[in-house]
Amino acid sequence: MNQDHIIKRFISYVTVDTESDPNNPAFPSTEKQWDLAKLLVEELKEIGMTDVTLDENCYVMATLPSNLDYEVPTIGFVSHIDTSPDFTGANVQPQIHENYDGSDIVLNKEENIVLSPSYFEDLLMYKGQTIITTDGTTLLGADDKAGITEIVSAMEHLINNPEIKHGTIRICFTPDEEVGKGAHKFDVEKFGADWAYTMDGSQVGELEYENFNAAGAKITVNGKIVHPGYAKGKMINSMTIASDFINRLPANEVPEKTSGYEGFFHLYSLEGKVEKTVLQYIIRDHDRELFEKRKEQMQQIGADMNAELGSELIEIEIKDQYYNMKEKVVPVMHIVDIAEEVMKEQGITPLIKPIRGGTDGSQLSYMGLPCPNIFAGGHNFHGRYEYVPAESIVKATNVIVGIAQKVAERFKN
Known part of the structure; x- marks a missing residue:
């Protein structure tokens, strides 16, 4: 994986304002979500995805066809386009801090906004890595543009490396997840996957199949x-x-x-x-x-x-x-086991814990698409101190590729 290429892609997404609006009953709740949706449609076509669609409700779907000579389940990956209305997502100014040394990161000198490990201790896990932040006046949008970056980058990697064997993969980018409507108009039948994963968790290793x-x-x-x-x-x-x-x-x-x-x-x-x-x-x-x-x-x-x-x-x-997706995931627990095995094989310690919140995957699971949640890599979502290590985005991208390989191996005749 080319980390610089992935960083460039991520920045191209977060600089598009897609903040959703909890007070607008329209779907999607803000017109500006279409801006990123349309950009993604063009990019998916450019990297070689097929069946790329953007429907009247702002759902982007696409297919990576199987390169196997035998049948395996169709799997899916889902992320959301919108950012939280809790803090402004307009005019995001990403800052890249290479080889982080464990000290305070000054986000905005003029306004004395500092991202400090003395308060945000998780920062110290990423010493030596490349940390992406904002200038402290907006959120970053790693929730969930890191997830989008990972899915697109994984699909591009599989297309460019046809020797990696995989079954049919469906992807979807949804609007309005942050205002609780992300799955409301999701066409599960059209999506056509046996199961899926939302790339919408936080730190590296998170794997969640229980929620409130x-x-x-x-x-x-x-x-x-x-x-x-x-x-x-x-x-x-x-x-x-x-x-x-x-x-x-x-x-x-x-x-x-x-x-x-x-x-x-x-x-x-x-x-x-x-x-x-x-x-x-x-x-x-x-x-x-x-x-x-x-x-x-x-x-x-x-x-x-x-x-x-x-x-x-x-x-x-x-x-x-x-409702708690656990009820729908436990009967098909192999879909969690596959993700856990892939993480372990890639040297990632799985952090299996309940979500203290909701996710598109919860609603999708009750709509007939079992859908656990995997880490996207970001921290401090929905505020000025949000950050994501570039290495975490790369790791999540590799997990997606690994899951595609693992399904091909697991279901071989």
Whole structure:
């Protein structure tokens, strides 16, 4: 793999602004995602991919035909085009830091923005490597343009080295993953793969096939406004009631106090006045039974408070968002085993752990396309301190090539 060539490709992607918009119901949620989609279509054609398509929903798909004289399963690789709306992705100015020496990296001298291993300890794992950052005023977009880079580079490598044997490979780049819609219009039947991998994890070695069960909850508290000078026995302050509701949920079951398989309730929005307060929560748990109990617990708190208040002042609306892909992957566990074997053969220690979040692969698994998640190499996603070692992108690219080889070997007659 030519690392300089891969860096150039990655930079060509991250300098295209593809930030998605959680408040726009359109699909995709931003027009600028088409810019990278169209660029990718042309590049895939140039490197020799076939069946290159860009549909009306901004999904890019392409095929690398088998070079075998026997049948093996068709596998797929998936990454997303958009970047997170949590931090601006406009006018990304990548900086390349060669032979990183383990010291502070000054991202922006004028604004005193520093990427320091004293705070981000993972940096020290990459001493001697080439670190790609921004100038500190934007995110980088390694989530998930590193994944796109790896997939395109792996396909190019396989095309340029036909002696490497592989079955049919399908690839797809999706829009709007960062706003939870990446798989909503994914055409699994058209994709035609037996299984796939999302290249959307973080540090080298990550291999994930478990994620949260997820729901969103909207709690509306209705109050009554009365002149405060004459409010005794008449005013109902919805904000006070909302505070009581918040305090009845377990104080330690929040994101900042949980890890691993521990679930949580996360209050991410609060808008209130005396007459009306709206709380927005997300509910998360890896265990399906505990997940259901969390939803029941929230409903019960609302029912108990309404009974105490003597009026139906609290309205609760809960909607499931996605489920743990483990249920769909475990019956075909060989797809995880193949990725694990390839990593070990390439000297990479597999880090098999649950995702404390969601991924396109979760929804795709429930749509009939089992889809574990593999590392893309980046760190500190969704913010100014995001970085990716170029060597990690190369390693992920090699894993894709290795999986293609391994499937060809595993399913040989």
